[in-house]
Amino acid sequence: MTVRDAARDAYREALPALAASLVGGLFAGVVLSGMRAELRAVPGLLVLVPALLATRGNVYGSLGARISTALHQGLIEPRIRGGDERLRAAVAAALANGLLVSSFAAIAAFAILTVFGGSVAPLPVLVATALLSGLLSGIALAGVVVTAVFAGYRRGRDPDTLVGPLVTTTGDLFGMLFLLVAVRLVLFVVGVI
Amino acid sequence: MATDWTVRAITRAMLPVLLVLTMVEIGSGLVLGSFEAQLLQYPTLLALVPVTIGTAGNLGSILAARLSTAFHLGTLSFDPRDENLAGNAVATLALAVSIFPVVGGGAWGLTAIVSGVQLAPGTVVAISLISGIALAILAITVTVAVTYVAYQFQLDPDDVVIPVVTNTCDVLGIVVLFATVQLVL
Numbered sequence: 065m066t067v068r069d070a071a072r073d074a075y076r077e078a079l080p081a082l083a084a085s086l087v088g089g090l091f092a093g094v095v096l097s098g099m100r101a102e103l104r105a106v107p108g109l110l111v112l113v114p115a116l117l118a119t120r121g122n123v124y125g126s127l128g129a130r131i132s133t134a135l136h137q138g139l140i141e142p143r144i145r146g147g148d149e150r151l152r153a154a155v156a157a158a159l160a161n162g163l164l165v166s167s168f169a170a171i172a173a174f175a176i177l178t179v180f181g182g183s184v185a186p187l188p189v190l191v192a193t194a195l196l197s198g199l200l201s202g203i204a205l206a207g208v209v210v211t212a213v214f215a216g217y218r219r220g221r222d223p224d225t226l227v228g229p230l231v232t233t234t235g236d237l238f239g240m241l242f243l244l245v246a247v248r249l250v251l252f253v254v255g256v257i
Numbered sequence: 258m259a260t261d262w263t264v265r266a267i268t269r270a271m272l273p274v275l276l277v278l279t280m281v282e283i284g285s286g287l288v289l290g291s292f293e294a295q296l297l298q299y300p301t302l303l304a305l306v307p308v309t310i311g312t313a314g315n316l317g318s319i320l321a322a323r324l325s326t327a328f329h330l331g332t333l334s335f336d337p338r339d340e341n342l343a344g345n346a347v348a349t350l351a352l353a354v355s356i357f358p359v360v361g362g363g364a365w366g367l368t369a370i371v372s373g374v375q376l377a378p379g380t381v382v383a384i385s386l387i388s389g390i391a392l393a394i395l396a397i398t399v400t401v402a403v404t405y406v407a408y409q410f411q412l413d414p415d416d417v418v419i420p421v422v423t424n425t426c427d428v429l430g431i432v433v434l435f436a437t438v439q440l441v442l
Binding site: 069070089092112122150153168177240 | 262263264267268271272274275276278279280282283285286287289290293296297300301303304305306307308309310311312315316319320323340341343344345347348349351352355356359360363364367368371372420424427428431
């Protein structure tokens with residue numbers, strides 16, 4: 065095999081997955097660029113953005129990988145109805161971890177910005193935004209991951225190859241959309257109080 | 258090593274890693290926060306943020322996955338003349354050169370519709386392409402270095418390399434974007 069052949073193989077295999085996540089990333093970027101008012105109103109929110117997006121990818125990517133391995137091993141059935149106990153535990157664990165890590169990120173960002181004298185929104189505002197966006201995007205992503213992996217598996221596709229591009233594409237998009245929803249809700253509630 | 262399917266067992270396996278990765282990502286958030294004024298002034302640059310992080314992380318993780326597999330199959334040697342290693346490095350650079358102009362053009366076009374035009378399309382494509390090439394070179398360096406270290410310590414590259422590389426590339430994505438913006442604007 066020459067360098068040219070190896071490069072051509074690698075290029076062809078990687079391009080579709082990169083292109084898929086490019087679409088999700090661009091739309092997430094448009095949502096982010098459309099929430100400038102919220103970013104100004106909640107100082108410190110921008111510092112949280114990479115952590116929140118990465119958490120969606122890490123938690124729900126791992127959920128997808130876990131479910132597809134279990135399907136391969138015959139541990140779970142590709143059916144959502146009937147409420148398999150293992151499946152419910154895996155989804156509950158993903159949601160719980162997502163919420164824990166999101167609030168940890170909010171507290172860490174608040175602490176660091178406070179210590180270094182940066183301007184930062186009150187802690188309850190950051191934590192409430194992180195928790196609410198984690199909950200909403202978590203429910204949406206768990207639904208998408210479980211449904212898509214099961215549907216792919218029943219149609220004879222290898223769920224392992226579906227999970228990566230699916231989570232990178234929908235994770236960024238849902239992560240940003242629900243962050244916008246969450247920060248607007250929190251700002252509304254703060255305004256009422 | 259199979260984890261039991263209970264909330265407690267899954268959490269015990271995942272949470273420590275997630276917390277460490279979150280601190281790393283907060284680091285890249287702080288870099289982002291340091292040029293917040295510029296990002297708020299130019300919405301197009303803000304739109305570049307998620308897609309640049311995502312694409313940089315993907316370039317790194319795809320290369321890492323391929324090197325790990327080649328390593329398991331025994332078809333990889335850490336020699337610059339190794340065809341497999343050189344071919345994968347060339348492909349990563351070629352992917353960056355073909356994807357990042359689309360990233361820049363797409364970000365400019367979409368924000369032009371939503372928020373209006375502040376920067377010339379050529380400027381945004383240039384920022385994206387320069388960042389992309391720099392990121393590809395960094396991703397190759399980081400991935401090869403981390404795979405080599407994993408190999409030296411006889412760790413399974415699948416366990417170690419992919420999470421380390423993906424999150425390092427996330428951070429590098431922001432740092433390189435920041436540096437390029439200072440250079441071009």
